[in-house]
Amino acid sequence: MKKISIVIPAYNEEGNVALIHQKIKEVFSELPNYDFEIIFVNDGSRDGTQKQLEVLSSQFSEIKFIEFSRNFGHQPAVKAGMDSALGNAVISMDGDLQHPPELIPQMIKKWEEGYDVVLTIRKYPKEISFFKRKTSDFFYKLLSGLSDVNLTKGGGSDFRLMDANVVEVMRKFNEDDLFLRGLTSWMGFKQSAIEFTASERVSGQSSYNLKKMITFAFTGITAFSVKPLYIAAYLGFLFSAFSVIGYGAYVIYAFVSKTEISGWASLIMTIVFFGGLQLIILGIIGIYLGKIFKQVKARPNYIIKNKNF
Ligand code: UDP
Ligand code: MG
Numbered sequence: 212m213k214k215i216s217i218v219i220p221a222y223n224e225e226g227n228v229a230l231i232h233q234k235i236k237e238v239f240s241e242l243p244n245y246d247f248e249i250i251f252v253n254d255g256s257r258d259g260t261q262k263q264l265e266v267l268s269s270q271f272s273e274i275k276f277i278e279f280s281r282n283f284g285h286q287p288a289v290k291a292g293m294d295s296a297l298g299n300a301v302i303s304m305d306g307d308l309q310h311p312p313e314l315i316p317q318m319i320k321k322w323e324e325g326y327d328v329v330l331t332i333r334k335y336p337k338e339i340s341f342f343k344r345k346t347s348d349f350f351y352k353l354l355s356g357l358s359d360v361n362l363t364k365g366g367g368s369d370f371r372l373m374d375a376n377v378v379e380v381m382r383k384f385n386e387d388d389l390f391l392r393g394l395t396s397w398m399g400f401k402q403s404a405i406e407f408t409a410s411e412r413v414s415g416q417s418s419y420n421l422k423k424m425i426t427f428a429f430t431g432i433t434a435f436s437v438k439p440l441y442i443a444a445y446l447g448f449l450f451s452a453f454s455v456i457g458y459g460a461y462v463i464y465a466f467v468s469k470t471e472i473s474g475w476a477s478l479i480m481t482i483v484f485f486g487g488l489q490l491i492i493l494g495i496i497g498i499y500l501g502k503i504f505k506q507v508k509a510r511p512n513y514i515i516k517n518k519n520f
Pocket of ligand 2: 305307412417
C-alpha cells in the first residue's frame with residue numbers, strides 16, 4: 212500500500228489542528244488504497260498547539276509531531292516535516308484550512324499519472340483584500356522578472372505534492388534562507404498544476420504581515436538570482452554615460468553662450484539623488500554579503516526539541 216505523508220506547519224493553530232486532521236481523515240476514507248500519516252510541525256507556538264498535538268497523537272496513530280525549540284518560520288517548518296516524512300509522496304499544506312484537503316485526491320491522481328510534483332495555483336476568492344491580492348500579484352511578477360526561476364502567478368502556494376524522489380533531493384539542500392516554492396520550480400522534474408480557491412483562515416490569525424511579506428520577497432529574489440547586482444552595475448554605466456554626455460554638452464554651451472549655468476538647488480538635488488542611489492546599491496550588495504555570511508556559518512534551518520516518532 213502506498214503511503215502519503217501530509218506535512219503541516221503549525222504556529223498557534225490550536226483551534227485548527229483537530230479540525231484539519233478530521234478533514235484529512237474523511238478524505239482518506241474515500242481513498243482506501245492509500246495509507247497516510249500527518250506530520251504536524253509545531254513551530255514554537257505560544258498557544259496550546261503542542262498540548263493538542265500530544266493528545267491527538269495518543270489517540271490516532273497516523274498523527275505525528277515535531278516540536279521546534281523556538282519559532283523558526285513557515286519554510287523551515289515545512290522542510291523539517293519533509294525531512295522526516297516516510298511516504299511515497301509528500302503533501303505540504305497550511306494548518307489553517309486555507310488549503311482545502313478535498314484537493315488531495317486530485318493531487319494523488321496527477322501523481323499516479325506520472326507527475327513528480329503537483330503544484331496548486333491559488334485563485335483568490337472575493338473576500339481576500341484587494342491589497343493582499345495586489346501585493347501577491349506584484350510579488351510574483353517581480354520575482355519572475357528578477358530571478359531565473361519561472362514562477363507561475365499564484366503557483367506560489369505552499370500546498371503541493373512531491374514524489375519521494377523529489378523530496379529526497381530537497382533534503383540534501385543546504386540553503387540558509389529557504390524559499391521552497393522557488394526551489395521546487397528550480398529543481399525541474401515533471402510538474403503539473405491544479406487550481407483551487409483559497410478560503411478564509413478558520414481560526415486564529417495570519418502571521419504574515421506586510422513587513423514579513425517584503426522580507427519574504429527579498430529572500431525569494433536574492434536566493435535565486437544575482438540580477439539585482441547586474442541592475443546596479445547597469446545603472447552605474449548608464450549614469451556614467453549620461454554624465455559624460457551632459458558634461459560635454461555643458462562645456463559647449465558655456466563656450467558658445469559665454470555664460471555659466473547656475474543652480475544651487477539642482478546641484479544639491481543631484482547630490483542627494485546619487486547619494487541615495489549609492490546607498491541603495493550598497494544595500495543590495497550588503498544583502499548578498501549577509502546571505503554569504505549566514506550561509507558560511509552553516510547553522511541548521513531548525514532545531515527539534517521533541518518528536519514523537
Ligand atoms: N506558520 C509557521 N510558522 C510561522 C508562521 C506560520 O509554521 O512562523 C504556519 C501557520 O501555522 C500556517 C502556515 O504556516 O499553517 C501559513 O501561515 P499563515 O496562515 O499565517 O499565512 P497566510 O495564509 O496568511 O499566508
Ligand atoms: Mg493562512
